[in-house]
Amino acid sequence: MFEIFIKTQFSAAHRLVDYPGDCARWHGHNWEVTVTLGAQELNALGLAVDFREVKQTVGSLMAELDHSDLNQHPAFAAINPSCEVVARHLYQALKPHYPGPDLRVLRVQVCETPNAGAVYFE
Numbered sequence: 001m002f003e004i005f006i007k008t009q010f011s012a013a014h015r016l017v018d019y020p021g022d023c024a025r026w027h028g029h030n031w032e033v034t035v036t037l038g039a040q041e042l043n044a045l046g047l048a049v050d051f052r053e054v055k056q057t058v059g060s061l062m063a064e065l066d067h068s069d070l071n072q073h074p075a076f077a078a079i080n081p082s083c084e085v086v087a088r089h090l091y092q093a094l095k096p097h098y099p100g101p102d103l104r105v106l107r108v109q110v111c112e113t114p115n116a117g118a119v120y121f122e
């Protein structure tokens with residue numbers, strides 16, 4: 001099994017409704033995202049997948065979130081856009097692009113600071 005990953009980022013604002021602290025107020029982050037894919041085999045070029053293709057697919061999701069108010073995004077209408085929820089959203093949005101078994105999404109990590117984040121996987 002090979003694990004392939006790309007790292008990217010987006011900037012967005014959010015607030016955690018009913019949170020008992022500072023995060024209940026509007027604030028922003030430079031969110032760091034790491035997407036890890038798993039591959040069973042390599043192609044004739046010795047690649048599991050072309051990084052450019054993965055970056056393009058993930059990039060379209062980042063464009064949707066970048067410089068936005070996450071609380072206004074339809075995916076987060078009924079739930080606070082926490083790191084955990086954003087990671088799950090990105091995983092679920094990427095899963096149809098890499099359904100397996102040859103290439104699949106293993107996990108998505110989202111960090112709102114360099115020292116705090118969440119990982120979602122199934």
